Amino acid sequence: MDLTDRRTLLKLTGGAGLVGLAGCLSTTDDGGDGDDGSDGSDGSDGSDGSDGDDGSDGSDGDDDSTEAYEIGMVDSQTGSLSSFGERNQRGVNLALQHVNEIGINDRELDISVEDSESENQGGIAAAQKLVNQDGVPFLIGAVGSGVSLAIYESVVEGTDVVQLSQNSTGLELTDFPGLLRMSPSGLSQANALADLIAEDGYDEVALTYVNNDYGQSLADAFVDAWEGEIAYENSHDGDQSSYSGVISEMDSSDAEAWLFITYQAEFATMVNEVFSSGYEAQFYGADSVSGDDVLENTPEGSMDGMKIVVPSAPVEEENYQTFASAFEDEYDRQPTSWAAYAYDCVINAALAIQAADEFTGEALQDTVRRVSGPDGEEVTSFEAASEILADGGGPDDVDYQGVSGPIDFDENGDPIGFLQVQEVQDHDYEGIDFIEG
Structure with a gap:
């Protein structure tokens, strides 16, 4: 899959496809x-x-x-x-x-x-x-x-x-x-992340994921799709005040690419600890690490260059633009x-x-x-x-x-979907590509 050349929205099919009010x-x-x-x-x-x-x-x-x-x-x-x-x-x-x-x-x-x-x-x-x-x-x-x-x-x-x-x-x-x-x-997310990290030139990755069904299943799918080396793989519990142990172990793995599959609050804590410790790595993330809560609770410059794969609406379509x-x-x-x-x-x-x-x-x-x-x-x-x-x-x-x-539900109850690649630029999320899973 060539992410560099794709600049148009691609429709995905099947379950493995990517990605006056008061009183109402x-x-x-x-x-x-x-x-x-x-x-x-x-x-x-x-x-x-x-x-x-x-x-x-x-x-x-x-x-x-x-x-x-x-x-x-x-x-x-x-x-x-x-x-x-x-x-x-x-x-x-x-x-x-x-x-x-x-x-x-x-x-x-x-x-x-x-x-x-x-x-x-x-x-x-x-x-x-x-x-x-x-x-x-x-x-x-x-x-x-x-x-x-x-x-x-x-x-x-x-x-x-x-x-x-x-x-x-x-x-x-x-x-x-x-x-x-x-x-x-999330299967399409896992496949897209594996392709993205490889195409960016990395052959080993350090991976941490939140210890629940979401984190475990997405991490397992990524490991299945990843053809390089997993230098570090470990889960973490949610709602912790510190993840310094996880961050230290990821740094000790010597992997230059770090993948986070977790939620906004947990990821913001991790980013702050990476930043204060002076560690350096290329960050990647699943959709759940992207959001205003992360931007508001992390220092500017602490995530610049990070790439995140998120489900996306077909933003070029007229009905989406009307909705927006x-x-x-x-x-x-x-x-x-x-x-x-x-x-x-x-x-x-x-x-x-x-x-x-x-x-x-x-x-x-x-x-x-x-x-x-x-x-x-x-x-x-x-x-x-x-x-x-x-x-x-x-x-x-x-x-x-x-x-x-x-919204063509398949036999498994899954819809068609789209995925977007975001990059953190100047402490904000910028869409840089739409991709097919």
């Missing part, structure tokens, strides 16, 4: 928790009237009810992935605004959100409330792969509830086809790819609801993949897709093209 989103302080790093909203406005645990409120999509359709979301408002939650909340709120400007069968969409606190058990508790007590038929969540899997195995599996993760990239999700995700698998413009108008900042994934989760859910015969998990299981499948008419907005459905079209008549890219 209800919030509360008594939610559950989970470590999935979702869009960051954490509230619940109560039950939708269901008396069962199959995620159904018993209402028909074509009835005369004016009550809002209510779905659920498990998000990281607190904990190690809360920065992802904050980013994603903006995408969710913007999507709700766009959906409710049009409506679904003359009704609005509400999202009841519970905080996961970025922990597996918290995610399970949050999902139990949403599914078993509130009776939601559609659950968005989570960001952290371990949390998404914990929710699916403990709460969702065996029910008709649709679970669609906004940001989980863990490789193991591919083994659970009933668990859908909007962001691409609306996002900047609303929030005075550019969206991240994570916000785009969260946005598309909401739009996909809204279209699945409109296309279904009734508002039940069983009905939504039938429509959630089809409204963005390749058989229908390509549309790039909720409004255009909704018009097709309102005019008598069915789920196979619509092919919603998301702002994060095409």
Whole structure:
């Protein structure tokens, strides 16, 4: 793969492919928790009237009810992935605004959100409330792969509830086809990082990764893809006050290329310790080390030249640019790819609801993949897709093209995706390439 010559966005296929708002989103302080790093909203406005645990409120999509359709979301408002939650909340709120400007069968969409606190058990508790007590038929969540899997195995599996993760990239999700995700698998990231480091001229690497499902699976995939020498490989626990031992061992390995697969807070601590110790290396990173929290908590010049591979939206496409413009108008900042994934989760859910015969998990299981499948008419907005459905079209008549890219879920529940290479320049992230996995 020649990264140097690629300067156009390449579409990737399959599971191994790379990479007015008040009142729209209800919030509360008594939610559950989970470590999935979702869009960051954490509230619940109560039950939708269901008396069962199959995620159904018993209402028909074509009835005369004016009550809002209510779905659920498990998000990281607190904990190690809360920065992802904050980013994603903006995408969710913007999507709700766009959906409710049009409506679904003359009704609005509400999202009841519970905080996961970025922990597996918290995610399970949050999902139990949403599914078993509130009776939601559609659950968005989570960001952290371990949390998404914990929710699916403990709460969702065996029910008709649709679970669609906004940001989980863990490789193991591919083994659970009933668990859908909007962001691409991390396998493509691992392959791209191996190619990138080799093409930069390095033949050995020191690797550290966070000790959880996300870190372990991505590290294993990188080691499988890497054809050079692994001079150092070790995990580290999250939420530690110091990683001086890890940094010292990486330096002692004599590898000139260091790869970090961890989260923003942990990586910022590592960067500060590298900088204060005077160590020098070429840094590389997976997507989870990139973010404002790192920039704000590390010295200028401490990361310059670092390269990071991140999932990316198709930024050259018109529908993404329209989304980005609306996002900047609303929030005075550019969206991240994570916000785009969260946005598309909401739009996909809204279209699945409109296309279904009734508002039940069983009905939504039938429509959630089809409204963005390749058989229908390509549309790039909720409004255009909704018009097709309102005019008598069915789920196979619509092919919603998301702002994060095409959403053609494969048999494993994985989407098409894109990857971008970022480089730290003048203590900021600059996109330097889009690549194919």
